[in-house]
Amino acid sequence: MVPVVLMAAALWGMGALMKVSRPARWRAIGALYVAVLIVQFALPPGHPLRAATGGTPQAWLALGVVAGLIWGYRRLLGGLHARARPADDDPQPEGGFRAAELERYARHIVLREIGGPGQKRLKAAKVLVVGAGGLGSPALMYLAAAGVGTIGVVDDDSVEASNLQRQVIHTDARIGMPKVDSAEAAMRALNPFVAVRPYHRRLEEADAVALFEEYDLILDGTDNFATRFMVNRAAVAAARPLIAAAITQWEGQISLYHPASGAPCYACIFPAAPAEGLAPSCAEAGVIGALPGVVGAMMAVEAIKEITGAGDSLRGRMLFYDALHGENRQVTLRRRPDCPVCGG
Numbered sequence: 001m002v003p004v005v006l007m008a009a010a011l012w013g014m015g016a017l018m019k020v021s022r023p024a025r026w027r028a029i030g031a032l033y034v035a036v037l038i039v040q041f042a043l044p045p046g047h048p049l050r051a052a053t054g055g056t057p058q059a060w061l062a063l064g065v066v067a068g069l070i071w072g073y074r075r076l077l078g079g080l081h082a083r084a085r086p087a088d089d090d091p092q093p094e095g096g097f098r099a100a101e102l103e104r105y106a107r108h109i110v111l112r113e114i115g116g117p118g119q120k121r122l123k124a125a126k127v128l129v130v131g132a133g134g135l136g137s138p139a140l141m142y143l144a145a146a147g148v149g150t151i152g153v154v155d156d157d158s159v160e161a162s163n164l165q166r167q168v169i170h171t172d173a174r175i176g177m178p179k180v181d182s183a184e185a186a187m188r189a190l191n192p193f194v195a196v197r198p199y200h201r202r203l204e205e206a207d208a209v210a211l212f213e214e215y216d217l218i219l220d221g222t223d224n225f226a227t228r229f230m231v232n233r234a235a236v237a238a239a240r241p242l243i244a245a246a247i248t249q250w251e252g253q254i255s256l257y258h259p260a261s262g263a264p265c266y267a268c269i270f271p272a273a274p275a276e277g278l279a280p281s282c283a284e285a286g287v288i289g290a291l292p293g294v295v296g297a298m299m300a301v302e303a304i305k306e307i308t309g310a311g312d313s314l315r316g317r318m319l320f321y322d323a324l325h326g327e328n329r330q331v332t333l334r335r336r337p338d339c340p341v342c343g344g
Helices: 002-017 022-042 048-052 058-083 099-104 115-124 136-146 161-165 179-190 205-212 225-238 291-308
Strands: 126-130 150-154 195-199 217-220 242-248 251-257 317-322 327-332
Touching: 002 022, 022 058, 115 291, 126 136, 136 150, 136 179, 136 291, 150 179, 179 195, 205 225, 217 225, 217 291, 225 242, 242 291, 251 291, 291 317
Parallel strands: 126 150, 126 217, 150 195, 217 242
Antiparallel strands: 242 251, 251 317, 317 327
16 A cells, blocks of 8 residues: 555655646546556456555545545535625625725726726726736736736746846745746735636747637737737737837837727837847846836736726827936827738
């Protein structure tokens, strides 16, 4: 029996190291248990494999009964706890808010430009954020805090120590964890009333359009031109508004692209990537840690405005922020009729 126990412990440990979910690890151990029972019943007494796995099936059957009783007891206890929840934790009224949500979003609701109807639109909205790095971190946190009902986040990277100077959604304790899982943990801790959909994978053009069509609004916080161009193509194909921002050293820029509403797309403004060395990455050129916080928060503000209809969006305008000299400036953007992505 000892070898089987050691195998089960090894399966659990390897699953934990590979970040396999607990239910999947339990299924693997269950499969091992079934295999042991098959050995015990199928092989004749005295067989070496049967002897190595306990010799007789009675002990394993008893273990299975005990495990089943424990599992059933925990399910029963969980059901009783769910039925005994306080009134404040009752399911929300149809189309409305729980009392805890009304208190949480009170500062939004009293804003004339948002109010109750705007907060309902936020709750019904689905926003996808591409990238859980410097720009995605504050954008995700403020979208969750604002009560956006469904937030998706796509990123194939894991948290590293060098991220923590600016990627404030992650923590030192979560180094090595997939960024989407770290972001999900932070958002759920901040606001349990929002649904988070983590996609721990590289966004590929083959499935980007279908994914974008599941959401109302796309935020691009990526740090390379190839991905930005691909995100723009998918957003145009899905007819979804795209809020895209970029940062380097002390400066940032942000705009809202949406050809379906008359605004240009990203490729109208940036038809090709700059020459090698003209736009170095943050790893090469450096970046002041608070800058993505400012620009990422601007992305969240523009998303809230786009969803609620408040104010004037950055559709057809680009905002530049110079943190070193404390300056803002804007330029007007126009569609290019010959744009290969959105041109007629």
